[in-house]
Amino acid sequence: MIPYGKQEISQQDIDAVVSVLKSDFLTQGPQVPLFERAIKQLVNAEFAVAVNSATSALHIACLALGVGKGDVVWTTPITFVASANCALYCGADIDFVDIDEVSYNLCSDKLEQKLLEATAHNLPLPKVVIPVHLCGQSCDMQKIYDLSKSYGFSIIEDASHAIGGKYKEVAVGSCKYSDITVFSFHPVKIVTTAEGGAATTNNASLASKMDLLRSHGVTRDPELMNQAGEGAWYYQQIELGYNYRMTEMQAALGVSQMSRIEDFVARRNQLANRYDEQLQNLPLVLPKQIPDSYSGRHLYVIKLKLDEIEASHTEVFDALRSNGIGVNLHYIPVHTQPYYQKLGFIKGAYPQAEAYYEQAISIPLYHHMSFEDQNLVIKVLQEVVI
Ligand SMILES: *Cc1c(COP(=O)(O)O)cnc(C)c1O
Numbered sequence: 001m002i003p004y005g006k007q008e009i010s011q012q013d014i015d016a017v018v019s020v021l022k023s024d025f026l027t028q029g030p031q032v033p034l035f036e037r038a039i040k041q042l043v044n045a046e047f048a049v050a051v052n053s054a055t056s057a058l059h060i061a062c063l064a065l066g067v068g069k070g071d072v073v074w075t076t077p078i079t080f081v082a083s084a085n086c087a088l089y090c091g092a093d094i095d096f097v098d099i100d101e102v103s104y105n106l107c108s109d110k111l112e113q114k115l116l117e118a119t120a121h122n123l124p125l126p127k128v129v130i131p132v133h134l135c136g137q138s139c140d141m142q143k144i145y146d147l148s149k150s151y152g153f154s155i156i157e158d159a160s161h162a163i164g165g166k167y168k169e170v171a172v173g174s175c176k177y178s179d180i181t182v183f184s185f186h187p188v189k190i191v192t193t194a195e196g197g198a199a200t201t202n203n204a205s206l207a208s209k210m211d212l213l214r215s216h217g218v219t220r221d222p223e224l225m226n227q228a229g230e231g232a233w234y235y236q237q238i239e240l241g242y243n244y245r246m247t248e249m250q251a252a253l254g255v256s257q258m259s260r261i262e263d264f265v266a267r268r269n270q271l272a273n274r275y276d277e278q279l280q281n282l283p284l285v286l287p288k289q290i291p292d293s294y295s296g297r298h299l300y301v302i303k304l305k306l307d308e309i310e311a312s313h314t315e316v317f318d319a320l321r322s323n324g325i326g327v328n329l330h331y332i333p334v335h336t337q338p339y340y341q342k343l344g345f346i347k348g349a350y351p352q353a354e355a356y357y358e359q360a361i362s363i364p365l366y367h368h369m370s371f372e373d374q375n376l377v378i379k380v381l382q383e384v385v386i
Contacts, residue, residue, distance in 0.1 A: 002377060003326040005188035005299070008368040009253075016256040020248045031251035036198070038258040039183070042164070043173030045200035047207035050251060051214050054160045054184030054197035056244035058086035061180040061199050062128060064209040065154045067092045071127040074114070075158075076106035077333040077353040079132040083158045084334045092127070094343075096335055098350040100140075102288050104301070104360075106131045107352070108143040115151050125151055132158040134330075135287060136190070136268075136296030138167035141177035160184035161298035163191055164265035168292045173200045180206060185250075190264055190296050190367075191257045193250035209239075217241030267367040268297035271374060275300055275363070278378045282385050283308035285359070299330055302381075303359040309385055317361055319384040325377050328362045 020031060036048040051057050067073060073087035077096045087094040097114055100107035111129065118125050129148065131139035141157070148155050155178035159165075162172040163183050173181040180203075183189075185196035201207050212219060217239030222229055225236045246254075272295075276286055285303035289295060304313055311319065320327045333353045335345035347354065364377055 001321075001324050001326040002364045002369075002373050003366070004328040004362050004364050006366045006368075007187040007192045008366070010256070010260075012259075013253055013256045016252040017249050020252045023248070025248050027245060027247050029248045031248040031255065032246055035193075035246070035251035035254040035258070038255050039173070039198050039200060042258065042261060043171040043181070043200055045173055045175050045181070046202045047204065048198050048200045049207060049210040049214060050196065050198045050246045050254070051244040052197065052246050052250075053195050053244075054158070054182050054186070055082040055086070056214070056242070057182040057184075057197040057199040057210075058082055058130070058156065058158065059089050060210045060213040060242070060244065061156045061182055061206075062086050062090045062092070063213055064206045065128055065156070065179060067127055072124050073128045073130060074111070074126040074153075075130040075334075076132050076134075077335050077350045078104055078134060078331055078356060079158065079334060080160070080331060081334055081337065083130050083132050084340070086130075087128075093124075095126070096345075096350055096353075097129075098352045099356060101352055103137060103139075103290055104134050104287075104356055105137065105139040106144075108140040108147070111144065112147055115147060119151075126153045128154045128156055130156045130158050132160070133162035133165070133172060133296075135299040135301055136161045136165050137287075137289065138162065138165060138172055138293040138295075140290075141167055142292075145177035154179045157181040160186075160189060160197075162296040163189075164261045165296035166294040172296070175200055175202050179203060180210075185254060190268070190298055191254065191261055193246065193254040193257070196246050196250050196254060212239050213241040214244040215241060216243060264367040265296055268365060269295070271365055271367075271369055272297045272300055274371070274374060275365075275378070279381065282381060284381075284385060297365065299362045300365040301330065301360050301362050303356070304361065304385065306359060311384070311386070313358060313361075316384055320361070320363075320380060323380045323384065325380050326364060329357070329360055330362050331357075333357050 039048040067090040069091040071092040185193040283305040
């Protein structure tokens with residue numbers, strides 16, 4: 001089976017992890033700060049906080065921005081459930097903004113409409129909006145940022161798909177248009193640390209809050225304590241934090257992988273452009289790139305033109321899988337999940353997201369995919385999409 005996504009582990013990656021295993025520190029040593037430095041340098045942000053997953057990063061990002069009971073967070077229904085769950089972890093409510101028909105990202109016009117309606121009807125405005133850069137392509141951050149200034153909300157970019165990408169010539173993660181950006185280093189993502197995530201920001205107090213929250217809310221910094229230390233052993237718990245720390249092995253893998261990120265993303269774009277050329281005559285909607293974005297190209301999503309195809313969405317999906325093409329579907333609209341249905345969300349509420357779900361299929365794309373394997377994907381698609 002050709003998978004839809006897959007990590008590549010080089011000898012250099014293996015050596016980096018092994019040398020950590022032979023060193024004094026398996027956690028809380030020098031590798032995590034080195035990994036954070038590599039992220040900061042890549043995205044040109046002032047601070048980076050590495051954690052054990054993007055889900056943890058989203059959670060502490062929400063907490064650092066003060067999300068709590070009585071607040072509401074808005075995100076897109078076409079994302080992994082973690083982008084919405086983070087609000088619920090904080091005791092806040094979640095709501096969704098439907099997607100843009102072309103980019104499949106949270107639609108900035110619909111966001112504006114929803115903000116206007118909320119204002120007109122005296123409904124709560126969002127404390128935080130979480131745009132998700134689906135497939136690696138940036139959302140319309142300029143407009144979302146402008147709206148955040150008019151309506152007073154904060155922004156967390158969920159860039160789990162987008163490391164190595166750019167928006168208006170600025171690296172995704174620079175936080176030029178947001179308060180915090182979150183990355184994932186799960187093995188199917190662009191760069192991996194097995195499990196892992198990070199948050200970037202240019203705000204020192206958000207960075208120090210997230211730093212505390214990832215490690216029990218405990219500090220050894222005398223400046224943060226409410227009284228003088230009682231001895232060399234002394235530490236204080238000043239927040240209710242978690243253990244969301246990244247290990248040294250993970251960080252070493254991350255440092256090693258980050259040294260190749262530009263090649264990873266360039267190669268993903270090359271493969272995506274090849275799909276664009278070779279699939280253009282099939283009854284498919286191919287992913288459109290907005291001019292301001294250089295996509296990290298985490299995923300290549302095709303949409304079936306179902307009125308021009310005899311087979312159904314499910315039939316095409318199953319035929320691809322049974323022919324060795326490991327397709328997937330990103331994503332089931334979050335509001336249609338049973339857990340969210342119980343919270344009161346109803347099917348039909350976000351028609352663009354639901355229409356997208358009826359047609360979308362993610363086909364294999366990873367930087368070390370051979371042209372030969374890609375040709376096979378193309379050939380099977382030509383046979384199956386008829
Ligand atoms: C993968 C993913 C996450 C969660 O990442 P983990 O590192 O697995 O916690 C969150 N949001 C999006 C959009 C993702 O793709």
